[in-house]
Amino acid sequence: MSSGPVDLRSDTVTRPTPEMRRAMAAAEVGDDDYGEDPSVNALEERYAERVGKPAALFVPSGTMANQIALRVLTEAGTMVVAGRRQHVVAYEYGAASRNASVQFHAVDDEDGTIAADEVRWAREAAEYHQPATSLVCIENTHMAAAGAPWSLGALEALCQAAGGLPVHMDGARLFNAEVATGIDAARFSAPVTTVMSCLSKGLCAPVGSLLAGPTEVIAAGRVERKRLGGGMRQAGVLAAPGLLALDLVERLVEDHVRAKRLADAVADRWPGAGCDPAAVRTNIVTFSPPSADKVLDHLRGEGVLAGMIAPGVVRLVTHHDIDDEATERAVCALAKAP
Numbered sequence: 001m002s003s004g005p006v007d008l009r010s011d012t013v014t015r016p017t018p019e020m021r022r023a024m025a026a027a028e029v030g031d032d033d034y035g036e037d038p039s040v041n042a043l044e045e046r047y048a049e050r051v052g053k054p055a056a057l058f059v060p061s062g063t064m065a066n067q068i069a070l071r072v073l074t075e076a077g078t079m080v081v082a083g084r085r086q087h088v089v090a091y092e093y094g095a096a097s098r099n100a101s102v103q104f105h106a107v108d109d110e111d112g113t114i115a116a117d118e119v120r121w122a123r124e125a126a127e128y129h130q131p132a133t134s135l136v137c138i139e140n141t142h143m144a145a146a147g148a149p150w151s152l153g154a155l156e157a158l159c160q161a162a163g164g165l166p167v168h169m170d171g172a173r174l175f176n177a178e179v180a181t182g183i184d185a186a187r188f189s190a191p192v193t194t195v196m197s198c199l200s201k202g203l204c205a206p207v208g209s210l211l212a213g214p215t216e217v218i219a220a221g222r223v224e225r226k227r228l229g230g231g232m233r234q235a236g237v238l239a240a241p242g243l244l245a246l247d248l249v250e251r252l253v254e255d256h257v258r259a260k261r262l263a264d265a266v267a268d269r270w271p272g273a274g275c276d277p278a279a280v281r282t283n284i285v286t287f288s289p290p291s292a293d294k295v296l297d298h299l300r301g302e303g304v305l306a307g308m309i310a311p312g313v314v315r316l317v318t319h320h321d322i323d324d325e326a327t328e329r330a331v332c333a334l335a336k337a338p
């Protein structure tokens with residue numbers, strides 16, 4: 001581990017492994033806009049198989065994958081049911097209203113899930129002069145809820161309540177959910193229409209996410225990718241490390257163990273800050289100390305980088321570039337925080 005800062009701001013700060021760098025240099029490439037890049041095609045096929053869907057689409061970012069799903073699965077002027085703290089609602093700069101002309105029916109998601117009854121209510125509300133619901137979105141794991149994974153039973157109940165409406169799963173950290181629960185990605189994905197996952201977070205790829213679903217949906221998504229400026233050319237140099245990223249899923253358990261260590265330290269230092277170590281099952285720790293700004297300044301002075309996801313809410317995220325030594329440096333810094 002480098003003697004540099006312990007960067008816990010996000011798992012997006014991971015750097016590609018040496019094997020990934022070599023794969024990028026040696027990648028077979030072609031024009032992906034023509035469907036001729038063999039590395040991209042291989043990555044799309046492998047991800048689709050991994051999540052049990054007929055087809056997949058490689059895109060530059062998870063946000064683009066979410067926005068493509070919205071453009072393909074909704075109609076302008078309709079309503080999308082989602083948790084109020086989900087990424088697609090709170091962290092995409094209002095893109096849904098601009099890109100798909102939809103509005104959110106944002107519901108409580110304090111525990112990382114949304115209730116099936118909320119979906120049923122939204123569907124029925126159309127009979128009372130409210131916008132028709134066209135889509136349900138969920139997030140698994142749910143970042144703002146300390147990386148909470150869904151249970152399969154809750155997910156299946158939600159999809160049943162959708163009553164035939166499409167369901168999109170923002171699975172940016174789906175493989176963290178897989179490792180934490182023992183439920184494989186294909187089982188999580190089976191009840192939903194589309195699913196996306198990021199390769200550029202804990203899986204270390206430098207760029208890229210994938211959206212999977214029915215063949216006709218992904219074909220339409222390919223058109224929307226082009227409209228959003230996401231058509232790529234010799235993208236095999238990005239797909240090659242993505243293929244290797246899918247081999248790193250099992251090691252995510254190490255990140256989960258280290259996040260639990262940080263959660264214990266946070267709970268010891270601030271018992272009333274809303275961090276329950278027992279609820280930290282993946283790689284994200286969130287808490288609300290008395291003065292978040294002072295905590296971040298203190299940590300920075302100790303060589304530990306953290307961030308906030310909402311006013312007063314601090315987030316720590318473990319990842320491939322955080323080893324046991326770095327974790328202990330962070331634990332010591334937290335213990336001395338104001």
